[in-house]
Structure formats: structure tokens, C-alpha cells
Amino acid sequence: MKKFEEKTVHSERIYEGKIINLKVDDVTLPNGKQSKRELVEHPGAVAVIAITPDNKLVMVEQYRKALERSIVEIPAGKLEKGEEPAASAKRELEEETGYTAGSFRHIQSFSTSPGFADEVIHLYAAEELKKTEQGAAPDEDEFVELLEVTMEEAEQMMQDGRIYDAKTAFAVLWAKQEIATDN
Template sequence: MSSLEEKTVKTEHIFSGRIIQVQVDEVELPNGKTSTRELVKHPGAVAVIAITDDNKLVMVEQYRKPLEKVIVEIPAGKLEKGEDPALCARRELEEETGYDCESLELVSSFYTSPGFADEIIHVYVAKGLTKKEDAAGLDEDEFVNVLEITLEEALQFMEEQRIFDAKTIFGIQYLQIANLKE
């Protein structure tokens, strides 16, 4: 056991929904005292930096209720239980944008908010995009506008706070670094 590890003494399940579960854990701290931790359990997600042959980013514009505003994001979605992240990335790209891809490469995986949630997101780059005639559609409660924008436009959207979420900013900064290396 690490000298920093907290031992769970008791778990109280507070809420179980379609996407998340919330629990409160009582923990024993490294100094022997106890405290509580409010935790959000999430099945994980994927996000796709989709690049067209003419070097545009395929993005989705959608309303985000927690923010009470419309933002522009890279396509993304929740993993189903036991689902392979790469297959989920292809599925979400098709559902949200109508595109399929020739190549899909994992860029990185990271925890989104490790102070209270266990959500991990796997970020991929998709190239060789092809618009599918018979693409799977959006979920019935999902509404998006598909945009194709340049990297420069994406940077402008960041300044305007139209792009304002971590996974999308990560994707844009990844592309900036990749462009510097070329």
C-alpha cells in the first residue's frame, strides 16, 4: 500500500443513472483519520480528431445543458460496457458526423476530472474520411450541426469560447504540435 493511498471503509450508493453513478465513500486517510469522498463513476468515453483530405477538422456543434450554451466539439461519445474504444470511436464518428475513416490512431487516454470522477477518455485521430450514404444516425435525444473548419478557425473559436471543453482543446493543441513537427 502506498503511503498516500486511502482505504475505503464504507460506500453509500446515492444515484444510478443512464450515464453515471454517484457514491459517497468513507475513507481512512494515510494518517489514520477518516474523511468522505464524493465519487462519480463513468464507463469511459472516446473522442475523435477527424481530419478531411483537405485538412479540415470535422466538428459537431451542440447544446450542452450543464453549460446552458451551444459549443463546438470534436465528435465524442460514451463507451458501452466492455466495448473496444477504437470500435466506439468509429461508431461515434459515423453517428455524429456521417463519416467513416480509413485510419484511426490512438493519440492518448486521460482522466477528465480525477478529483471526483473515474471517467477516462481515449482520443483518436481519424484520417481518410469518407461520407457514408447509409450512416448510422444520432441517438434520439441528440441534436448536432456538423462543421468542417480549419485549424485557424478552431483557434479563433477557442478565443471566442465557442470551443471550450478540454478534449477538444487537447485535440486542437495536439494538431498544432503535430504541424510544428512537419
């Protein structure tokens, strides 16, 4: 038994979308009482920490409708059905930034919002970066600006809220440690 497990008594999917599904579960709590849980089902995602040979972080700025503003992020995207996370990381890096990498190293997988969503992001470090001739080729509904920022610029972006999401903040802290270790 899992500590503090909530047993599902009934589950009802109330929405099926292109990216997410929503369901409401009736659960029995550890103390025997009943409750409801509203849950988001997500296929999972990847994110890529890409550091150029001159120690700049490759990032993208894009508008996020849920926040009603643009933010700066590391390249990322959802897993396609049946796609392995490493293949997805390679695809997302190339599409969003126009970079390829000689290798990808898995850093960590983590939950984004465990209170209501099952989304897991698989974080990779892209190594041996090379710029492609054709450049970035984002999806037709994706509008991004490529940025290459120093560690100091990334930290300032965290301070002023331009970097606002957890995966990118985690990536900046990881990259800072990685760069310090390499030097």
C-alpha cells in the first residue's frame, strides 16, 4: 500500500482534448471519508538544456496564453504518441532553435503540477551543439524567438520574471552548476 493512498471509487472523463483530458475521480481518503479530485491527463513532455560552446543557454521566447504574456523558456514540447523522450528532445531542439546535438543526456524526469496533473517532463542536456543550415522550423501555430543568453542574463531574467516557469528555472540552476564544474 502507498502511504496516504486515495482509492478511486469512480472516475468520469469530462473532456477529451487535443493535448489534455480532464477527469473527476471520486476517492476514498485514508481516513475513510469521500472526496473528489479534478485531474488533468497529459501525455508528458520533454525539455532541453542546450549550452553553446561559449557557455550561452539556448532559449526561446514565446507567448503563453494561460499567462497572457510572453516568457523565456528552454526548448520544450509534448511527447507525440509512441515517441521516446530522447527522440522528442532531439525533434523539439531542432524545430524550435535550429540546433542539432551530437548527444543527449537525460538529466531528470519530474512532475510539473502533481496536485492536479499527471504531466511528467523529461529533461535532457544537449551536447556538442551545431547550428543547422535551415534554422528553426516551429510548428505552424508556434511563434518563437531564439535567444542565446549568458548565465548572468538568465539569472536576471529569473529575477525580473521573464523566466517564469519551473522547468526553465531548474534548467538555469542546473546549467550554472554544470558550467562551474566544467571551468
